Amino acid sequence: MNKSELVDAIAAESGLxxxxxxxxxxxxxxxxxxxxxxxxxxxxxxxxxxxxSKRAAREGRNPQTGKTIKIAAKNVVKFKAGSELADKVN
Structure with missing residues (x-):
């Protein structure tokens, strides 16, 4: 589902x-x-x-050359599904 499909679904569910x-x-x-x-x-x-969540800096490898590269630290967004959502999906 893309953004426009989500907007359509919200409109249909809410009457907006x-x-x-x-x-x-x-x-x-x-x-x-x-x-x-x-x-x-x-x-x-x-x-x-x-x-x-903070992701620490680490070393990785360039898959084409095999050369070691440094990957900078960064913040990442995490989503944890609630029990009600998880139950509806399963």
Missing amino acids: TKADSERALKGFMGAVQGALKKGDRVSLVGFGSFSV
Whole structure:
């Protein structure tokens, strides 16, 4: 499902117009991005939680040459599904 399909699904489920659904989705994404940027965790009970984790610097290998390269440390976003979501998928 891509973004436009998700907007269509939100509109169908909620009874909102597609334009309102797209604004709501953009608002949700902006709020989650802002919270994660500050280092906060976003928890949606029954759905799941978004968090930021630090990945340490490490050494890797270039698969073409086999040469060792340095991979910089960075922050990564993680999503852990809630029990209700996991039950519906299974």
